[in-house]
Amino acid sequence: MTASRRRTARLADVVSVAACTALLAGCGAIPGTAGADKDTVTVMTWAPQGTEATNMPGMPAMAQAYARWVNSEGGVNGHRIRVLTCNDHNDTVRAARCAGRAKREGVVAVVGSYSQHGRSFMPALESAGIPYIGGYGVADQEFTSPYSYPVNGGLPALVAGNGRQLAAGSCSHVSLVRPDTTVGDQLPRLINAGLAAGGSGPVTDVRAPEDASAYSRQAHKALADAKTYAAARAGTALRSAAARGPCVTAVLGGRTDTFFDSFRQLRKDSPYVRTASVLGSVQQSLVDQSGGPRSPLEGAFATGWYPADGDARWKPMKRVIEEHAFGDNRVDGSDPGVQTTWIAYTVLRQVLKSMDEDESVTAKSVRRALDQGEPVGTGGLTPKLNWNYDNMLAARDFPRIVNTTVTYQRVRNGRLTPVHDGFVDVQKTLENGASES
Structure with missing residues (x-):
């Protein structure tokens, strides 16, 4: 750990918590x-x-x-x-x-x-x-x-790391689909800090209910914004800009698969729009359930805390x-x-x-x-x-x-695999993201 780490304090501001039922x-x-x-x-x-x-x-x-x-x-x-x-x-x-x-x-x-x-x-x-x-x-x-x-x-490191990973993945623009909650409100500035570290951003913020049964409206907005921003920045036809095309990342916990199901229906004519998420919102079991190598998540970027499952x-x-x-x-x-x-x-x-x-x-x-x-x-x-x-x-x-470390992974041939060995330290990105609040 670096010498810049120090203890600070603030009033906490989240919500509620748990009911007790012994399972034993x-x-x-x-x-x-x-x-x-x-x-x-x-x-x-x-x-x-x-x-x-x-x-x-x-x-x-x-x-x-x-x-x-x-x-x-x-x-x-x-x-x-x-x-x-x-x-x-x-x-x-x-x-x-x-x-x-x-x-x-x-x-x-x-x-x-x-x-x-x-x-x-x-x-x-x-x-x-x-x-x-x-x-x-x-x-x-x-x-x-x-x-x-x-x-x-926690979620701060994942989202900040996801921004850095997407910037490194040459995303010309990123749309973030995130829960419309107090916790979700922190995510745009964190992913922006990660994108800025790689010379990209800012993100398009797409709010979504965390318990919806479908996300067609949010999927349409994310895709439309991604295409609009990519066209404006590329200055050329979107299909020729695939190497540096738009990306959509969804951080909706257990509802992330529901979002990508809605998104898949709209994305058929826009295969150059790449997808991403963080581990927990996307995991190997979801890739398996959605088709393995034929999953709509094939090629998706994913940021995790720990080594890949096969490690x-x-x-x-x-x-x-x-x-x-x-x-x-x-x-x-x-x-x-x-x-x-x-x-x-x-x-x-x-x-x-x-x-x-x-x-x-x-x-x-x-x-x-x-x-x-x-x-x-x-x-x-x-x-x-x-x-x-x-x-x-x-x-x-x-x-x-x-x-403050994360790992970069990507879905390849139906498996979440590491992009490179070792951990990526996002300490400075977190500190920069916090300073923007």
């Missing part, structure tokens, strides 16, 4: 996790399920599989892991209940979770002193609260899924949510290993180890992570981003 029978159905005692470390993982918007059932399922694996190996420093799960239903009141239950159950951390509603859950965790390790990165509070320990750069560094996770998820089809190893939960629990395990065997494992001691301990390795899936004061980002809106 009596919170103890997983072998080796029943019955809390002094040798048991209790944690919680929450995520929305069964809603009309984004659903992340694989995250609590991955947490359960991870606990089975660790406990089958004898635990960590003699401690068995007990996982409680909660469904926030993408609802502010229910989300707050999840956090309240975490406090009542005395969990030492909330790990590998997804919720858009940081304003609801974070104050409850802060009042109880409970650390939030490895949130998915969609709530502002994940990147401002001193009780949050993110493992990736050898994912082998330990895939082995655990095979041996301890018991065929649970919620656990898709190519899903960035599942991957984030794996990394977050890897951080928890490393932190527990770093503590003295006779030290009491509490929320306070876990937080102290995170704040003061050595950098935490994740098997090369991220750079080593360290949340001490010197590693904070010089950005008012998200100082807690300590991992």
Whole structure:
């Protein structure tokens, strides 16, 4: 990390959060996790399920599989892991209940979770002193609260990185289709910062409802604007400008496939308009479901946090899924949510290993180890992570981003494949994007 990183503060401004429903029978159905005692470390993982918007059932399922694996190996420093799960239903009141239950159950951390509603859950965790390790990165509070320990750069890093990737991909103009929400309102300036770093921009901002069943109007606007801007800039026929043609990127979470389905119908006479998204909004399972090599996403640019699904560094996770998820089809190893939960629990395990065997494992001691301990390795899936004061980002809106790296991928022959080896650091792009707010 560079010396320009520093801790800053700001009032968080997102919305709501989670409802608590234990997915374990009596919170103890997983072998080796029943019955809390002094040798048991209790944690919680929450995520929305069964809603009309984004659903992340694989995250609590991955947490359960991870606990089975660790406990089958004898635990960590003699401690068995007990996982409680909660469904926030993408609802502010229910989300707050999840956090309240975490406090009542005395969990030492909330790990590998997804919720858009940081304003609801974070104050409850802060009042109880409970650390939030490895949130998915969609709530502002994940990147401002001193009780949050993110493992990736969240949506800000993905969108800023997507702008840089599209600029490097010679997009003459970019239309951004994004949710008409508080979180979505941040995205145009972040992608503009990325585009500007590559000498492109500004983006056309296309707002869309996050729970629509079709996006014909937004698809028409994105395509029309892309063609208009490309024609004006190229000064020649669009078809002759394919090497530096227009691009449309959609960041709509679980509704991104719905948008591209609408977009595909309009794009038939404009094949030179290229597509893009970020991992999470687009993932390998979506490419497979939409036709593989014949998918409308063939050739699409994609920006992710982690190495591509086929990378050898994912082998330990895939082995655990095979041996301890018991065929649970919620656990898709190519899903960035599942991957984030794996990394977050890897951080928890490393932190527990770093503590003295006779030290009491509490929320306070876990937080102290995170704040003061050595950098935490994740098997090369991220750079080593360290949340001490010197590693904070010089950005008012998200100082807690300590991992500012992304990966560039592209859909080729029906597979998401890396564009090049290694990570791309978007620290300066994030700081520039934040300074524009």
